[in-house]
Amino acid sequence: MESFDIIVVGMGPGGEHVANTLAERGLRVLGVDHGLVGGECPYWGCIPTKMMVRAADALAEARRVDGLAGSVADVTPDWSLVARRIRDEATDGWDDQVAVERFTQKGGTFLRGTGRVVGPGRVDVDGKPYAAGRGIVVNVGSRAATPPIEGLEGVPFWTNREFAEATALPGSLVVLGGGAIGCELAQVAARFGTTVTVVESAPRLLSPEEPEASERIATVFEREGITVHVGSAAATVAASPTPGEADQVEVTLEDGTVLRAERLLVATGRRTDPGAVGLGSVGVAADARVAPTDEWCRVAPGVWAVGDITGKGAFTHVSMYQAAIVVRDVLGEAGPPADYRAVPRVTFTDPEVATVGLTEAQARDQGVEVRTGFTALGSTTRGWIHGVGGDGFIKLVADPGRGLLVGATVMGPAAGEVMGALAVAVHAEVPLDRLRSMIHAYPTFHRGIEDALADLDQRS
Numbered sequence: 001m002e003s004f005d006i007i008v009v010g011m012g013p014g015g016e017h018v019a020n021t022l023a024e025r026g027l028r029v030l031g032v033d034h035g036l037v038g039g040e041c042p043y044w045g046c047i048p049t050k051m052m053v054r055a056a057d058a059l060a061e062a063r064r065v066d067g068l069a070g071s072v073a074d075v076t077p078d079w080s081l082v083a084r085r086i087r088d089e090a091t092d093g094w095d096d097q098v099a100v101e102r103f104t105q106k107g108g109t110f111l112r113g114t115g116r117v118v119g120p121g122r123v124d125v126d127g128k129p130y131a132a133g134r135g136i137v138v139n140v141g142s143r144a145a146t147p148p149i150e151g152l153e154g155v156p157f158w159t160n161r162e163f164a165e166a167t168a169l170p171g172s173l174v175v176l177g178g179g180a181i182g183c184e185l186a187q188v189a190a191r192f193g194t195t196v197t198v199v200e201s202a203p204r205l206l207s208p209e210e211p212e213a214s215e216r217i218a219t220v221f222e223r224e225g226i227t228v229h230v231g232s233a234a235a236t237v238a239a240s241p242t243p244g245e246a247d248q249v250e251v252t253l254e255d256g257t258v259l260r261a262e263r264l265l266v267a268t269g270r271r272t273d274p275g276a277v278g279l280g281s282v283g284v285a286a287d288a289r290v291a292p293t294d295e296w297c298r299v300a301p302g303v304w305a306v307g308d309i310t311g312k313g314a315f316t317h318v319s320m321y322q323a324a325i326v327v328r329d330v331l332g333e334a335g336p337p338a339d340y341r342a343v344p345r346v347t348f349t350d351p352e353v354a355t356v357g358l359t360e361a362q363a364r365d366q367g368v369e370v371r372t373g374f375t376a377l378g379s380t381t382r383g384w385i386h387g388v389g390g391d392g393f394i395k396l397v398a399d400p401g402r403g404l405l406v407g408a409t410v411m412g413p414a415a416g417e418v419m420g421a422l423a424v425a426v427h428a429e430v431p432l433d434r435l436r437s438m439i440h441a442y443p444t445f446h447r448g449i450e451d452a453l454a455d456l457d458q459r460s
């Protein structure tokens, strides 16, 4: 049996980082992936979708010239430019040769195949056994979840993968799911001229976010002509009753509403399956939906997991953060254990919704005697100057007993960048008094933090 120091099963962003770093440090590393090295993020996830968002935002900004600076005679969207950028600049035509060579040039061995953990220190790749002397790192990620809707399997629908590979957008689109993927892609398509309807089964869009963000994103969508149905799931999906008609799918909601569109995009969450990669062989419960990990990302002695499969936040930055911890643990190097108090996330709608740590509801659920501070962006100097496109707010979630922020949400232009300051505050447990004594540059969006802090004080 061929043997290695470390076997990495699944080379998403975290697994690729572990494999490259440990190979560089002289360990004998086998990397296994049945798809593309780099995973969802560079080929069908973060990077292509943010290229789409960049393009869609450029169209929206051009349309805002009227009323701010003059007029743009004709803003004509052209999806082929986006498709070309994604194909040529982002994904090399969905080819991972560069990533594979980056790994093998560091001394790693790569196998294109499906890996399965069959016990401590043992991995099968397409049925062939391999031994791992120091351990196994699992980074198999997640797949688009398909909800059990009658008729769905019989209709050709898109997930984020088909959307990322699309050379043209449909004339009309029904988006199932109003989470991060659904909202980002709905707005992109609408800005490129597609007639978009979003169906969200929860009572509001972006339901994990603060309700103030959901309200505002619904208003923005309405203004941009996106139809939103919340609190009503799809009951059935069928092919269009009229063959040859442009509208190819018919979605009937639980309340009886019938929607027809050229395409259906399913964005109803992600599915993780620790059993499928054999983690049952090292003690993970057969019905586990995520791989349980300790503060060093260990699932069992000599078995680590990173990324979406751990359930600690399906984000590239979480996968990379965990990968760095695993590298240290494998090499026996000192460093802090995993700490998920200040996980940031940004939904790249326009305006962006950026959150760190706990929302108000999450903090209350954890028994924190919450105090909040809020400022609408329009009431700050910069928000008012910005005018059109400046919808948003800053909301702080404090634990007054400890005199600290435990969470914050920023919605607005460049909210992800503004939130960075609050991520430092939550991560480093900067005392509220210290934050109050800070100088915020005038007139910036982040200066709104000062107003939100003042509001928090008034509520004491």
Ligand SMILES: Cc1cc2nc3c(=O)[nH]c(=O)nc-3n(C[C@H](O)[C@H](O)[C@H](O)COP(=O)(O)OP(=O)(O)OC[C@H]3O[C@@H](n4cnc5c(N)ncnc54)[C@H](O)[C@@H]3O)c2cc1C
Binding pocket: 009, 010, 011, 012, 013, 014, 015, 032, 033, 034, 035, 036, 037, 038, 039, 040, 041, 044, 045, 046, 047, 049, 050, 113, 114, 115, 116, 139, 140, 141, 142, 160, 181, 276, 277, 306, 307, 308, 309, 313, 314, 315, 316, 317, 318, 319, 348
């Ligand atoms: C549309 C979309 C947009 C997103 N936007 C963002 C964003 O803006 N910011 C952000 O932080 N995150 C974003 N994400 C999430 C992000 O893509 C993931 O969290 C990120 O890819 C990390 O995933 P991962 O490390 O778990 O592995 P993945 O990227 O899921 O990769 C897992 C790898 O494992 C391989 N694999 C699976 N099973 C096996 C097996 N048995 N054997 C061998 N190989 C296997 C797969 O082929 C794949 O290459 C987005 C996701 C989507 C879908």
Ligand SMILES: NC(=O)c1ccc[n+]([C@@H]2O[C@H](COP(=O)([O-])OP(=O)(O)OC[C@H]3O[C@@H](n4cnc5c(N)ncnc54)[C@H](O)[C@@H]3O)[C@@H](O)[C@H]2O)c1
Binding pocket: 147, 149, 176, 177, 178, 179, 180, 181, 182, 184, 199, 200, 201, 202, 206, 207, 232, 233, 234, 267, 268, 269, 270, 313, 314, 315, 345, 346, 347, 348
């Ligand atoms: N900017 C980012 O960082 C970014 C962008 C996209 C995705 N992601 C990651 O990918 C994950 C998956 O994204 P997602 O948007 O698919 O999942 P999600 O869990 O965020 O949202 C899915 C939504 O679909 C709804 N839903 C479920 N079943 C439904 C049904 N049958 N009919 C209608 N609605 C239904 C859910 O209520 C939920 O609101 C995110 O949670 C995030 O971790 C991150």
